[in-house]
Amino acid sequence: MSHLLDIHNLEVKFALRTGDIIAIDNVNLTLDKGEKLGLVGESGAGKSVTGFSIINLISKPGFISKGKITFDGDEISSYSDEEMRKIRGNKISMIFQDPMMTLNPVFTIGTQMIETLLAHKNISKAEATTIALDKLKKVQIPSPETRLDQYPHELSGGMRQRIIIAIALLTDPQIIIADEPTTALDVTIQAEIMDLLQELCKTDNMSLILITHDLAVVSQVTEKIAVMYAGKIIEYGLTNEVLINPQHPYTKGLINSIPGTIEPGGKLYQIPGMMPTLSKIPSGCAFNPRCTEKKEICETAIPEPKITDAGTMVACHMI
Amino acid sequence: MSTPILTIDNIVKHFDITGGFLDQIKFKHGKFQLEKTTVKAVNNVSLSINKGETLSVVGESGCGKSTLARVVMGLYPPNSGQILYDGKRIDHLSHKEMLPFRKKMQMIFQDPYASLNPRKTVQRTLEEPLRFHHPEMSSKEINNKILEIMEQVGVDTAWTKRFPHEFSGGQRQRISIARGLILDPELVVADEPVSALDVSIQAQILNLLMEAGQKRGLTYLFITHDLSVVQHISTRVAVMYLGTLCEVADSKILFENPRHPYTRALLSAIPKVGETSAKHIKLKGEVPTPINLPPGCVFHDRCVNANERCRTDVPVFTTLEDGTQIACHAVEENREIA
Numbered sequence A: 001m002s003h004l005l006d007i008h009n010l011e012v013k014f015a016l017r018t019g020d021i022i023a024i025d026n027v028n029l030t031l032d033k034g035e036k037l038g039l040v041g042e043s044g045a046g047k048s049v050t051g052f053s054i055i056n057l058i059s060k061p062g063f064i065s066k067g068k069i070t071f072d073g074d075e076i077s078s079y080s081d082e083e084m085r086k087i088r089g090n091k092i093s094m095i096f097q098d099p100m101m102t103l104n105p106v107f108t109i110g111t112q113m114i115e116t117l118l119a120h121k122n123i124s125k126a127e128a129t130t131i132a133l134d135k136l137k138k139v140q141i142p143s144p145e146t147r148l149d150q151y152p153h154e155l156s157g158g159m160r161q162r163i164i165i166a167i168a169l170l171t172d173p174q175i176i177i178a179d180e181p182t183t184a185l186d187v188t189i190q191a192e193i194m195d196l197l198q199e200l201c202k203t204d205n206m207s208l209i210l211i212t213h214d215l216a217v218v219s220q221v222t223e224k225i226a227v228m229y230a231g232k233i234i235e236y237g238l239t240n241e242v243l244i245n246p247q248h249p250y251t252k253g254l255i256n257s258i259p260g261t262i263e264p265g266g267k268l269y270q271i272p273g274m275m276p277t278l279s280k281i282p283s284g285c286a287f288n289p290r291c292t293e294k295k296e297i298c299e300t301a302i303p304e305p306k307i308t309d310a311g312t313m314v315a316c317h318m319i
Numbered sequence B: 001m002s003t004p005i006l007t008i009d010n011i012v013k014h015f016d017i018t019g020g021f022l023d024q025i026k027f028k029h030g031k032f033q034l035e036k037t038t039v040k041a042v043n044n045v046s047l048s049i050n051k052g053e054t055l056s057v058v059g060e061s062g063c064g065k066s067t068l069a070r071v072v073m074g075l076y077p078p079n080s081g082q083i084l085y086d087g088k089r090i091d092h093l094s095h096k097e098m099l100p101f102r103k104k105m106q107m108i109f110q111d112p113y114a115s116l117n118p119r120k121t122v123q124r125t126l127e128e129p130l131r132f133h134h135p136e137m138s139s140k141e142i143n144n145k146i147l148e149i150m151e152q153v154g155v156d157t158a159w160t161k162r163f164p165h166e167f168s169g170g171q172r173q174r175i176s177i178a179r180g181l182i183l184d185p186e187l188v189v190a191d192e193p194v195s196a197l198d199v200s201i202q203a204q205i206l207n208l209l210m211e212a213g214q215k216r217g218l219t220y221l222f223i224t225h226d227l228s229v230v231q232h233i234s235t236r237v238a239v240m241y242l243g244t245l246c247e248v249a250d251s252k253i254l255f256e257n258p259r260h261p262y263t264r265a266l267l268s269a270i271p272k273v274g275e276t277s278a279k280h281i282k283l284k285g286e287v288p289t290p291i292n293l294p295p296g297c298v299f300h301d302r303c304v305n306a307n308e309r310c311r312t313d314v315p316v317f318t319t320l321e322d323g324t325q326i327a328c329h330a331v332e333e334n335r336e337i338a
């Protein structure tokens, strides 16, 4: 069976003056039609770079150094810029961590939506306006007609995020990559936006890659989860299975350090130390200096991924 | 009951954001007139904090939490109302009269990147408040104190000569906490001290704050929008919406039985690990701006329980049997709440 999206042995490097650093190290992920995948991990783990590499938007001096990405049977990682432009923002849309990567402050919402459509579809301006309005309604923006004439700064954060989702939806993409789509928003608005994304996956059979550091959000929205640490996926499986029955010491630590999992006032579990910078990744398992379960082998050998009985992939010597 | 360590009494804080003279000229009803634009950030907020407790103020972005904290610290003068510390009024004191209170009250800021002076070493950051407030201390005493506090907050004592940019976000926040604690304050106002940090680092800092609180008998005014953090650390919780308090309750009571419609919506929206269902209470409309405050209850536009009275009368605090203070007509009238 072939997957809608298949990331195979992906490696991304940044060519720095001091030498190449590996930001994404042998990452394997798949996504099927209608499936929702959560990509989690600490700041700097490589979540955004993974997202960017799918649509070939890795910023200089980064490049894909190994592996391949196939979408709908085509190897898109070997596409030219020209070919990629037909996919990006069309069949695969990305909601960027930084809203200003989507919204241009000097153009109205309407102009931005219509230009996006005209760039990808052979339709008239009137048709484009109709589609734009339709998408604004879909994301439940109050009085969509007036929004078309407004500028990004005239909208609240929650409304701006809905507009960004509406723009991502314009071309009826098969996959949406949403990079921290609600991090800047309040819980009540976050809950509404997450409802909306889930609803869209259901009604339009759209697939979602949700990038976030919030395990609770992933728990509510996605079926599969991949936990990243220092550029590698260290645990990958069904969300319910991984969050309720975590196998990797890092995943366990992450879950235990969330307030709310223990009695109020109690001492929270803390993972000692912090994630290494990419230029100083420890030998063996990258997590070993912070790991409470480590053995000698962890300092020398990189753990091979193993599959548990529950079907979870775990990269840890102790499994 | 003993005097609260801090009393916030009917505080109002508005900001004039009109700008220049030309911005003030508006054409209305057929003639030109001058009009000011004010942000009504905090409106008639009253709250008291008892010694040794952790009181958290929660609410959505822009509801006035940081403004309230700054008024408490004397960083903004209130438009009206009073701040009492140990029963003594402090909001109208001169800089000099305020000094003894500055030592007792310390603030920890949200952004570990912006709150430390990039040109000062850790040593200087920690030394300056000591030299200023304790001119009697010798250099040796000061150095000992610095080493002691650095050990307490878990920053390597070999790093005193380093600058902020040489530290990670978590380490910087530890240094700001060290700066907040070095004068042995009684009250610490912490404005989102862990919001910018990853969970694994957040846990380290929360443990540190709770431990310091117990060891030193500190009182915390804790500001945050993260409700899981609030539930974990608070004795009492004050819920704020658009510059107004809607519910103040014992933390356990609030999380078990939120009664204000806004509190209920807020708590129902917290995602929890291991819970797939999203049956949160949906609010109507959008958050209004604090420039044009709605009449009546500030929450009425978004509240499914609002009736005519809610649209015209401002609800005032009533105290329920368990001590919960709540400002809601529906609760007061014993109406069924959705």
Ligand SMILES: Nc1ncnc2c1ncn2[C@@H]1O[C@H](COP(=O)(O)OP(=O)(O)OP(=O)(O)O)[C@@H](O)[C@H]1O
Residues within 6 Å of the ligand: A014, A023, A041, A042, A043, A044, A045, A046, A047, A048, A049, A050, A059, A060, A061, A062, A097, A213, A278
């Ligand atoms: N243009 C670049 N040049 C050099 N290194 C880069 C560049 N962009 C990203 N990196 C590095 O790649 C690593 C992964 O970054 P990425 O943005 O994917 O992290 P992330 O998991 O999305 O973190 P966050 O939660 O903070 O968004 C980081 O160590 C980062 O410093």
Ligand SMILES: Nc1ncnc2c1ncn2[C@@H]1O[C@H](COP(=O)(O)OP(=O)(O)OP(=O)(O)O)[C@@H](O)[C@H]1O
Residues within 6 Å of the ligand: B015, B016, B017, B039, B040, B041, B059, B060, B061, B062, B063, B064, B065, B066, B067, B068, B225, B290
């Ligand atoms: N110095 C200022 N001048 C003008 N307006 C201000 C000033 N400080 C705050 N405000 C306004 O007052 C309101 C309350 O802001 P405040 O920073 O207190 O909110 P907050 O609850 O701390 O929000 P957040 O969770 O985003 O930090 C906002 O509308 C804000 O724009």
Ligand code: SF4
Residues within 6 Å of the ligand: A248, A249, A250, A285, A286, A287, A288, A289, A291, A292, A293, A294, A295, A298, A303, A315, A316, A317, A318
């Ligand atoms: S491989 Fe070893 S060091 Fe790494 S997480 Fe597993 S047990 Fe810990």
Ligand SMILES: [Mg+2]
Residues within 6 Å of the ligand: A047, A048, A049, A097, A179
């Ligand atoms: Mg990112």
Ligand SMILES: [Mg+2]
Residues within 6 Å of the ligand: B065, B066, B067, B191
């Ligand atoms: Mg604030």
